[in-house]
Every structure is written in C-alpha cells, then in structure tokens.
Amino acid sequence: MITVPVSRRTALGALVGATTLAFSPALRAQGNPKVRVGVLKFGTVNWELDSLKHNAFDKAHNVDVEVVYFAGEDATNVAILAREIDLIVSDWLWVSRLRSEGEDLALIPYSTAVGAIMVKQDSPIKAIPDLKGKKIGVAGGPLDKSWLLLQALAKRDHGVDLATEAEIAYGAPPLMSEKAMQGELDAVLNFWHFCARLEANGFRRLASANDAALALGATGPVASLGYVVHDKWAKENDAALRGFIAASSDTKKLLGTSNEEWQRLAPVMRAEGKELETLRDRYREGIPTRPIVDDASDAAKLYEVLASVGGEKLVGKAATMAPGTYWSGLFE
Structure with a gap:
C-alpha cells in the first residue's frame, strides 16, 4: 500500500x-x-x-x-x-x-481505458461461467494484465479456471478481432480500441478488466x-x-x-x-x-x-x- x-x-x-x-x-x-x-x-x-x-x-x-x-x-x-x-x-x-x-x-x-471480453450480440454466453469449454482469443499473451485480472475474478467469484477450462488462443490484436468477426472464436479479450471497433460491429462486452479490478479491490478505474x-x-x-x-x-x-x-x-x-x-x-x-x-x-x-x-x-x-x-x- x-x-x-x-x-x-x-x-x-x-x-x-x-x-x-x-x-x-x-x-x-x-x-x-x-x-x-x-x-x-x-x-x-x-x-x-x-x-x-x-x-x-x-x-x-x-x-x-x-x-x-x-x-x-x-x-x-x-x-x-x-x-x-x-x-x-x-x-x-x-x-x-x-x-x-x-x-x-x-x-x-x-x-484508464482497458480491454474486455467481447462476444457477439446474439451469443448465448451471458456471464463468465458460460465461458467454460469455449474458445477464447486473447491478445497480449498469457501474462497480459487484463487477462490475469479476469482470470483472478473468474476463479474467485465463479470457481472457473479460464486458463484450463476454456480453449485459449493467443495472437496479435488484429488477428484476434478478425477471427472473432469470422466466428472462429466464441469470445475474445482484446485491447480497448479493438474492443470499441468490435462493439461498433455487432459485439457486446461480457466483462472488462476494469470490472475485474473493481471486484478485486480497486475503488475506481485505475x-x-x-x-x-x-x-x-x-x-x-x-x-x-x-x-x-x-x-x-x-x-x-x-x-x-x-x-x-x-x-x-x-x-x-x-x-x-x-x-x-x-x-x-x-x-x-x-x-x-x-x-x-x-x-x-x-x-x-x-x-x-x-x-x-x-x-x-x-x-x-x-x-x-x-x-x-x-x-x-x-x-x-
């Protein structure tokens, strides 16, 4: 502290x-x-x-x-x-x-802009537990800060280990967005501006890194x-x-x-x-x-x-x- x-x-x-x-x-x-x-x-x-x-x-x-x-x-x-x-x-x-x-x-x-897990508007995925068994694209690699925060939230609040209970595909941000648009991924965690472009093209936010940060003890957007x-x-x-x-x-x-x-x-x-x-x-x-x-x-x-x-x-x-x-x- x-x-x-x-x-x-x-x-x-x-x-x-x-x-x-x-x-x-x-x-x-x-x-x-x-x-x-x-x-x-x-x-x-x-x-x-x-x-x-x-x-x-x-x-x-x-x-x-x-x-x-x-x-x-x-x-x-x-x-x-x-x-x-x-x-x-x-x-x-x-x-x-x-x-x-x-x-x-x-x-x-x-x-304070951060990434979020994005899914298509009509996706049946409504909450973090629904990601079990799904294919998730992650930009930034396995040590990406947003990815780690969302993993910590999923494990603490939902008992879900996203790294092992979902199929994870790591890749460059543009590639991850493209695969999500083409339907090759069930969900994608990307950087904030890629998320914004997806949002403008028929995607919605499932959970953001800021959501995770607030749930894990932050008092406001960091x-x-x-x-x-x-x-x-x-x-x-x-x-x-x-x-x-x-x-x-x-x-x-x-x-x-x-x-x-x-x-x-x-x-x-x-x-x-x-x-x-x-x-x-x-x-x-x-x-x-x-x-x-x-x-x-x-x-x-x-x-x-x-x-x-x-x-x-x-x-x-x-x-x-x-x-x-x-x-x-x-x-x-």
Whole structure:
C-alpha cells in the first residue's frame, strides 16, 4: 500500500491546471525546451499527440513536443532505457518491475481505458461461467494484465479456471478481432480500441478488466497506461515535463468535449461513422479524473493480485509495487 500525506494528495487535473510556466526572456529567445515522446506508428497515443500538436498546446505551455515513431513496443522500451527519448507510454506493472530492478522509471497516468471480453450480440454466453469449454482469443499473451485480472475474478467469484477450462488462443490484436468477426472464436479479450471497433460491429462486452479490478479491490478505474519518464530526466527538466503534462491535459479536455476534433482525427484513426463514435466515447471514458493518491493506492492493491496469479515471470522478485512507481512530482 502506498501512503502519501494528506497535504500532498493532489489530483492530476489539479496539478496540470495549476501549472503555469514562466520562462525568462532569455530562455524564450533560445526556443522552447524539447520533449521527445516515443510512440508506435499506428498506436492510439498518436491521436492525442496529433491533436496536441495541431492545436499547439505544447507551444501554449512553452514546450516543443517531438513525436518519435517506432515500429513496435520493444523498440520504444529500448529507446527509453537508452535515454534516446524522454517519454513513452507503458503500464505501471512494467515500470514497477524495472524500478525494482534498479531503473529510475516513473509513471504519469495517461488512460484508464482497458480491454474486455467481447462476444457477439446474439451469443448465448451471458456471464463468465458460460465461458467454460469455449474458445477464447486473447491478445497480449498469457501474462497480459487484463487477462490475469479476469482470470483472478473468474476463479474467485465463479470457481472457473479460464486458463484450463476454456480453449485459449493467443495472437496479435488484429488477428484476434478478425477471427472473432469470422466466428472462429466464441469470445475474445482484446485491447480497448479493438474492443470499441468490435462493439461498433455487432459485439457486446461480457466483462472488462476494469470490472475485474473493481471486484478485486480497486475503488475506481485505475490508469492502465501512463507516460513513462526517468526520475533523473524529470528532475533536470521539471518545467518542461510539467509543460508537457499541462499540454496533455488541455488536449484531453478538447477531446473530451469537441466532436469536431474527432472528425478531424478520423483519417488518422482510420475510422468513420459508428466506429469513430464508439472509439471517441471509449477514449473519453478512459480520461483519468481521480486523485493520483487513489489511483496509486489501487494500483498497489492490483499489483499484489497480479503477482499472485502471474508470479515471478510477470513481476520478477518484487512481491509489492516498487515505491516511486508513480512520479513523485504528481503528489506535490
């Protein structure tokens, strides 16, 4: 459990809302400090960063965000560890594991959007026990955080061991969605945006990772993903990082209210009509709104659940979430 003094229990929204960067004329003359963000070429983080750059929210907060594209998640991880970029998006589980092994990584919440088990609207599967004996597609592999949480919920509340009592097929997210659409799977657990596209095409949610998290002790939606930064870089570039956080917050406010901005993003998202609307609505549901201290506390609870299910392969030798997993500047 993470304990933070009451006087420092500050919501992320309050932090970025109160962040005002006042650079001296000399610094302004030198140009805004650059923040390099590494992202997947076709990942959903691009939507927010595209909007951030298009609306010049970075310049409004006296930073220059440079988006650096990578072909895969492993490449972004290597780049941040090599300090070739300043931020990436990953989850607190990865941050905690690396931190427990000596890295000085820390997380700033980005989104609470998570995957869900999806079935066709007319499927006879109505509840988790109905998955026994069924073929389930799982994106992300056997150690995927959402999959482990849903397994823990199924076992605790329904006495069902999904890993052994159902037929599991692991695969890449697009392949899993395609097989579900073709009827080759009875159910599919996929990442949130693939779930949204399925939802727009005749599927319904059976259970989400957030449902499992709440049932397993979380008091609200936990940020599944966050911007990841090195503590050392954050300390040396505090104003630039806070400027980036403020720009990200402004972008989320726009995307949370403007349907027109989503229409502008449609070509980037490769979506239109009902798909675009569903992706928009699910993104908005994933905008973090809770105080940081609550999010961090719940993440620590879920870490222990995940450690008990995934074991050392998932979390390494650390039985509890590493102190400092959430960037300390969020609690100031």
